[in-house]
Amino acid sequence: MKALVQSIVDALVDHSDEVLIKELHGENITIIELSVAREDLGKVIGRNGRTITAIRTILNAAGATQKKRVVFEVLDSTGG
Helix, strand or coil: CHHHHHHHHHHHCCCHHHCEEEEEECCCEEEEEEEECHHHHHHHHCHHHHHHHHHHHHHHHHHHHCCCEEEEEEEECCCC
16 A cells, blocks of 8 residues: 555655655554645645545555555644
8 A cells, every 4th residue: 555655646746755654554444644745735635635535545445455444644744
């Protein structure tokens, strides 16, 4: 999942060197935290949240094959 998010986000952002992805695994859930530069936050979220919704849809489809729920959170580089 981490590699999937990395490839999608790298295509969207200008500061790919500031992209940090943290993946936490539970029994039935995977949590993915994405940290990007403040300037790239809008590019990842998209107009009216369409981009982040599309990314979440892709991750949920990939998680369904593993019978896991996927939670995807986006943070700016300051951690908030």
